[in-house]
Amino acid sequence: MEPQLLLGSAKMDITPPHPVPLAGFAHRAGSFESVAQPLYARIHCFGQSDREGQSTGALFVSADLIWWGTDLVLQLRPKLQERFGFETVLLHATHTHSGPQTSGSLADSLGLKDEAYLAYLEERLIEGIERALVDKEPVTVEKGGETCTIGVNRRLEAGGAIVMAPNEAGPVDPEVTVIRFRKRSGETKAVFVHYTCHPTTTDDNAVSSEFPGAALDRIEHALGGEAIGAYLQGCCGDIRPYLAEDGQFYKGHRAEVERFGWQLSDAVLRALEQPMTVLAPAALRSRSFAVELPFRDPSSRTGGALEITGVQLAEGLILLTFNAEMVADYGLFVKQASEGSILPLAYTNGMLGYVPTREMLAQGGYEAEGSVPFFRLPAPFDPSVEERIRKAVQQYMNTR
Template identity: 40%
Template sequence: MIVEVGCAKVDITPEMPVPLAGFAVRGNAPYEGIRSRIYLRAVYMRQPGEGGAVRTALLVSADLLWWGSDRVPGLLAKLKERWGLEKETVVLHGTHSHSGPQTGFGFHRLLGAADAGYVGYLEDKLMEAVEAAAANVEPVTIERGAGECRIGVQRRRYADGQAFGGEYPDGLMDPELSVIRFRTRAGTDKAIIVHYACHPVTAHQNYVSSEFTGTAAEEMERRLGDGALCLYLQGACGDINIFKSSAPAAMTDDYDQIRYFGMKFADAASAVLNSRMSGVKPVLLQGCSYSVPLPLKPLESKEELEAIAGKRQQPYDEWAVEMLSRGDTRATELVLEMNRLDIADGFAILTMNAEVVVEYGLYIKEISSGSVWPVPYSNGMIGYVPTREQIRCGGYEPLQSTYYFYMPGRFEESIEDTLRGKLDEIVGD
């Protein structure tokens, strides 16, 4: 059994100032400048079968916060029509950089309002990248390796029923940096995929940037040479931030820190590539979709929403107005959509259309014996998926964030048991 891989990289930098997504402090103002170009990278996979049958899959990673849930169905339909790609085998992923434009129209204005012109441009660039990647497929071998990187840090501490923010080096995080390498029959690198869990939030300023994730990817491409591609897949980093205080004390400029952490990541990834990586054989290229309804706590009444709207306090007032506009259609649950894509023996990815905390990412790795990578920020976005303890303690992830995501309510504590049970079914050994 063989697999063929094609790659493409396209520039998706907005040339006209548009709002950037991810930080309410920017006030939805158009960006002030461009510190680095941002890109969309695509890996197209093709597997010839018996009788002329062909299986295909697509991995896309862009220097963006995510892909908007309202736009994904239309994009999947186009990809199916033009290339026969099934939705179960498509990964539209954002590195979760907070320094790129918004991609969907279903979020609070202060999370960064989407610009229709840019969204159309981005989606055209996606199709351009897929066409280019599909045109240069060739047979590859697959290698896998893993190392360690400590540029991420737990950003929450829970005590006495409360959540506290900050950097907590002794807190839970996932130091594993995993790498997949695709090599041509001539022995050259076609592409690598790197996987790590850390929020790209080094810089808060209102400038376009590919953040440390993009810096690392470009550095790896420079080191690999010969047009090889580096695709960054973000892990379950909902409560993991960049460990900014670990940078040299004299390094106070955020963009110097972006380069610093990007280079540290690239050094760790290079160490994996230069180590004894394991060859893995392709398996039947196939995907499977799962939908997991996650219930919400009792919703506010019409009168309660009107009272919240009347106080005119951001972000709650605009959220309340939006909820009032939904009327009786306001959902009492949100659906977590997951795709499992099997690529090689002992290697699969599990996408999630949510911002998932590290506890679930570590659980996926544990029950799959490391054979499944958790890849949130894919194929849409419903909001944070926290743990039971986080919901009980409150704080940004389970509570304040829900207003920016225009969630109709807050999650029930039972979602942890529901999700872990579903993960046991999907990825458990």
């Protein structure tokens, strides 16, 4: 019997109900001053019944957060699995730098967590999962794509050092992958949008879902009905919005956020209007594995495990997640090695820190060295991390 994918979705407002510090910029102080855009958790519960009638399940949450802190994930994931029976839980963040901190294990300058907000976030998450589970119905899966030029590489060599400035020759991923889930009636149930760029358009001290949220709002409105979106953030560690003047980046405001959101949503809506590839059903299955990442200083403690999870939703569609800020080279490697059948997602199920390539570690710069104290790492990673990660991902591809 051909496997049938089931999907239930819900969209929950997770905007802080009281002022809290925002996460992501060390120079920003105090609690937020206003709400420019609400924050949402877009919750998608996947299921599938096997021949014996047993249902398997996977939870995918895309939330307007900077990340899900590792300490928070260690509390939430087993709780959600026990309560709802999920085999796989993917807590993914769009990586907006205009939302609350969710970790207590990082540098205070990245934003202080607020315990009351985290309790509120958990309540909203559980309520949303309960809504999504009763919303489950059979869906088919379609895949399409477009391009978008919001992002630019932010690592530039100048004066013998790596500075944060636009580098048009650097690695970048302009691809927008669009996944549409259709009901039996033909109506759109949900739309996943995969793109690769830091949501750091603005550093205003205001709550904002940034350009991913602005894009999804417009996409959901254009589709009408009850379609719910999800933004899937790629390996954007060294990619940021192309706001530059005289070779230097500058920060925008609400107008620039809306402009980039419009630009991304235009690409998605174009893809949805074109013929899309219908993906054949496949067994809903997942596999997680860990890659130990050593530090450059051999006397330092182990760098910790890079947790990687692959979830197959259809033939030719696997989500491959990382609990770190992965740079663009890793995402491009995954896409090229899998011929586009695997979508790489960073910022999922925790936050280890930036994971650079061997070349970056030799060059230095923020991703390789400057970010280390913010994530409370004892030293930069050893150059061998790139080979370890590529080897592990390739082995996964060969055995999936």
